[in-house]
Amino acid sequence: MGANDxxxxxxxxxxxxxxxxxxxxxxxxxxxxxxxxxxxxxxxxDKLASMGLDFSRHFSCSPICMPSRAGFFTGHHVxxxxxxxxxxxxxxxxxxxxxxxxxxxxxxxxxxxxxxxxTFSGAGxxxxxxxxxxxxxxxxxxxxxYPESDQAFARYREEPWHGPYxxxxxxxxxxxxxxxxxxxxxHWLQQEHPDVHTQVRLNWGRAEKPVPDVPxxxxxxxxxxxxxxxxxxxxxxxxxxxSGEKPFFCFLGFPDPHHPxxxxxxxxxxxxxxxMPQPVDPEGTSCSDESGFxxxxxxxxxxxxxxxxxxxxxxxxxxxxxxxxxxxxxxxxGKWENTIVLFTSDHGDYLGDHGCLRKSQxxxxxxxxxxxxxxxxxxxxSSVCRLNKATSNVDIMPTLLELAGVTKPFTGSGCxxxxxxxPSVISMGFGQQDEDMNITLLDERFRYTYFPHTxxxxxxxxxxxxxxxxxxxxxxxEQCREFxxxxxxxxxxxxxxxxxxxxxx
Numbered sequence: 001m002g003a004n005d006x007x008x009x010x011x012x013x014x015x016x017x018x019x020x021x022x023x024x025x026x027x028x029x030x031x032x033x034x035x036x037x038x039x040x041x042x043x044x045x046d047k048l049a050s051m052g053l054d055f056s057r058h059f060s061c062s063p064i065c066m067p068s069r070a071g072f073f074t075g076h077h078v079x080x081x082x083x084x085x086x087x088x089x090x091x092x093x094x095x096x097x098x099x100x101x102x103x104x105x106x107x108x109x110x111x112x113x114x115x116x117x118x119t120f121s122g123a124g125x126x127x128x129x130x131x132x133x134x135x136x137x138x139x140x141x142x143x144x145x146y147p148e149s150d151q152a153f154a155r156y157r158e159e160p161w162h163g164p165y166x167x168x169x170x171x172x173x174x175x176x177x178x179x180x181x182x183x184x185x186x187h188w189l190q191q192e193h194p195d196v197h198t199q200v201r202l203n204w205g206r207a208e209k210p211v212p213d214v215p216x217x218x219x220x221x222x223x224x225x226x227x228x229x230x231x232x233x234x235x236x237x238x239x240x241x242x243s244g245e246k247p248f249f250c251f252l253g254f255p256d257p258h259h260p261x262x263x264x265x266x267x268x269x270x271x272x273x274x275x276m277p278q279p280v281d282p283e284g285t286s287c288s289d290e291s292g293f294x295x296x297x298x299x300x301x302x303x304x305x306x307x308x309x310x311x312x313x314x315x316x317x318x319x320x321x322x323x324x325x326x327x328x329x330x331x332x333x334g335k336w337e338n339t340i341v342l343f344t345s346d347h348g349d350y351l352g353d354h355g356c357l358r359k360s361q362x363x364x365x366x367x368x369x370x371x372x373x374x375x376x377x378x379x380x381x382s383s384v385c386r387l388n389k390a391t392s393n394v395d396i397m398p399t400l401l402e403l404a405g406v407t408k409p410f411t412g413s414g415c416x417x418x419x420x421x422x423p424s425v426i427s428m429g430f431g432q433q434d435e436d437m438n439i440t441l442l443d444e445r446f447r448y449t450y451f452p453h454t455x456x457x458x459x460x461x462x463x464x465x466x467x468x469x470x471x472x473x474x475x476x477x478e479q480c481r482e483f484x485x486x487x488x489x490x491x492x493x494x495x496x497x498x499x500x501x502x503x504x505x
Contacts, residue, residue, distance in 0.1 A: 017377060017404055018339040019120065020330075021251045022323055023072075025065065025132055025177070026258035026359065028348035029058070029369040030277070031316045039274035041317045044324030045343060049373045052341070055417065057462075058372035058391045059442055060347045063363050063429050064293065066090075068346040068393060069134050073115040073166070075397035075412025077426065079495040081113055084430040085361075086293075089136040092166065095146060113412075116397050117167030120249035123406040128163075128170040128239050130232040131253035135166055138175040138182075148175045153183050168251070172235050174228055178260035179203060179220050185228045196226045211304045213297070214357070216260035217311055219268060227264060229254055229322040237329050247404075254322070256315045259349075259358060263314030270317060276309040278302070280366075280467030284355025298355035305352040312351060340403050341375040342396065353467065361431035363440040363449055365460070365468050368427050372396075374417065376403060385418050390442040392425040413494055426490050441487040448483035459483070 030036055034046040034054065061071035062078055070076075070083035070090045083090050092112050117127045136146035145152060147165055153175065162184075163171040174181035179200045180189065190197040199221045207218035224230050236252055281287065282305060284298045297305075323343070330336040348367045350356035359367055372391065394414035401408070402416050415422050424443040430436060434453040441448045447468070449458040457473040457480050473480050 015338060016124075016247045018247050018335060019125070019249045019400055019404060020326075020339050020341045022254070022326070022341065022343040023131075023251065024254045024319060024343075024345040024371075025256065026347060026349050027316065027319075027345035027370065028351070028366055029371055031257070031313070032371055035371065037313065037316075038277070039271060039313075041270075041313055042320040044320045044327065045371075045373065048323070048327070048341065048343060048375055052373055052375035053385060053387060053417070055372040055374070055386065055391050056388050057442070057444060058344070058370055058393070059425060059427055060345075060368045060370055061392055061394050061425075061427050063347050063361065063367035063427070064359055065346055066134055066137075067428075067430075071413075072344075072346065072393040072396055073117070073135065074113040075116075075394050075410060075414045076113055077394060077413045077494045078428045078430070079491065079497065080413060082497065085432075087137045087140070089144075089146060090166070095136055115167045116400065117249065117251070119167070119397075119401060119406060119408055120404070121167050121169060123404075123408065124246060125249040126243050126246045127168045127249045128172075128236070129165070129168045129251040129253065130172050130236045130239075131228070131251075132174050132181070132255045133165075133168075133171070133251070133253055134175070148173065148183075150175075150182070153186070156184070157187055170239060172232070174232070174253070174255045177255045177258045178216070178262045179222055181228050181255040185231055188231065189226060193226050196222065210307055211300070213300065214261070214295075214304070214308065216262070217308065218260075218262060220262045220264050222264060224264070224266075224321075227318065227322075229256060229318055230325065233322050233326045233329075237326070237333075240330075240335065241333065252326070254319050256319055257312050257349075261308065261311040261315070263311050264318055267314035267317040267321075268311065271310050271313055276306045276313070279305050279309075279352030279354075281354050281469050282352050286469040286471075287354035287356070293358050294350060294356040294360040295358050296355060297352055297357045300352070308357065309351060312349070337377055339377060340400065341373075342400065343371060343373040344393065344396070345370040346393075361429040361436050361438075363427050363429050363438055363447075365447060365462065365466060368440075372417075374399070386420075386422065389422065389444050390425045391417055392427070395425075423490065424486065426487065426494065439487060439491055441483055441490065446483070448480065448487065450484055450487060457484070 032042045033040050034049045060068045062068040066086045067078045067083045070081045074081050121127045136148045138148050140146050140149045142151045165171050172184040174183040174185045176182040203221045209215050209218055211217050353366050395417050398410045398414050399417040424441050427440040429438045438449050438451050445463050447460045458471050459473040460468040
């Protein structure tokens with residue numbers, strides 16, 4: 001059944017709902033005011049949460065960007081979609097240099113996984129993405145020529161490209177972070193605001209760096225008019241205004257609050273006099289070796305940590321204001337009452353917890369615990385719902401398909417957020433070394449992680465220790481054994497490596 005054939009409970013045809021996804025990069029669960037952050041930094045998102053469903057234990061299937069996003073868009077875990085780390089593409093023949101080889105035949109092609117955009121497009125929706133997607137590498141060999149790569153976007157200045165891409169019929173993208181996240185935004189900024197484009201490039205070298213050991217923390221020279229968050233909102237609204245009679249499936253990928261930590265002056269000033277939350281275990285005494293992309297900041301002073309939190313909070317506030325602009329203008333257009341809205345993030349940031357900054361391949365609560373807010377129009381919250389149960393970003397695709405009435409069978413790993421009792425969820429980190437591989441099981445209380453190559457274990461009780469400072473694995477060996485068995489059963493079911501292969505030979 002396509003979207004335009006959706007029927008109401010009385011049998012007559014009804015208007016299928018639009019779908020709007022508001023997706024951030026590297027935003028922790030506790031970044032929102034409704035989740036405890038001081039100073040009322042996110043009134044628009046708090047309002048969205050109060051009107052809809054706010055899932056309190058929502059986790060990413062990976063602690064880093066590309067594996068998480070591949071899981072989000074396909075509904076499959078890392079062990080199925082094959083994107084084990086950043087720089088590994090979500091395989092699709094038309095975007096793979098190997099798949100485009102004249103020696104490759106159809107039967108040798110990859111087992112491509114459908115994305116949400118593929119499925120909604122097939123159901124009659126108009127589909128578009130604005131901002132950051134990150135489904136193929138942004139920094140890659142020119143031989144790869146991936147659509148989101150630096151060299152591809154350089155070519156798009158002369159040869160404009162706007163999709164199609166992984167089921168999105170139209171795209172206008174960013175592919176980095178900070179004041180100038182590149183992509184189509186960079187082309188627009190250079191054309192429409194050439195003076196600002198020049199200032200941005202000079203600001204990196206000229207700006208005051210208040211924390212010398214974090215040189216990518218400084219104030220932005222941008223304004224709302226030229227900021228990428230508001231640019232992508234404007235582009236999305238313009239596309240929606242011209243979307244015609246068909247329902248829309250629209251993805252907004254905010255490139256913030258991912259580092260560089262470069263907030264707008266207005267939003268940074270808002271936090272003057274507001275005390276920031278202090279990092280958990282800033283000396284890193286309760287944390288074993290972290291791997292991947294993290295920065296050791298155990299030596300930083302308390303005032304340095306305060307600035308890092310303050311600059312990040314200001315970037316979150318900019319996102320909140322952009323979200324408010326988006327929702328308000330949808331109401332003015334008459335689209336709000338029939339639009340499903342999801343707000344979430346791909347992963348979090350240590351922000352000084354355990355003496356680390358940024359992220360790593362190790363699964364930790366501050367890296368995988370992310371916001372998940374779902375607004376369902378014209379519908380009261382379901383009485384059967386996993387609001388306080390462990391949920392995963394691989395659950396988003398089946399949820400949105402269910403809410404939109406798209407009946408194409410879903411064969412991924414996730415299950416609807418509106419379901420009743422469901423199994424625990426898993427998250428996976430891999431890394432460059434075998435000993436970095438870690439597999440995690442989460443339920444409504446615990447985070448259990450097993451390291452297959454070292455046989456190390458971690459068990460944290462989030463009801464008593466949300467900051468994860470006390471590893472209980474030694475004291476609760478029998479419970480760890482039960483978790484390990486459950487995790488093994490889940491992983492065996494989810495491990496389908498051929499699903500992510502480029503070719504069969």
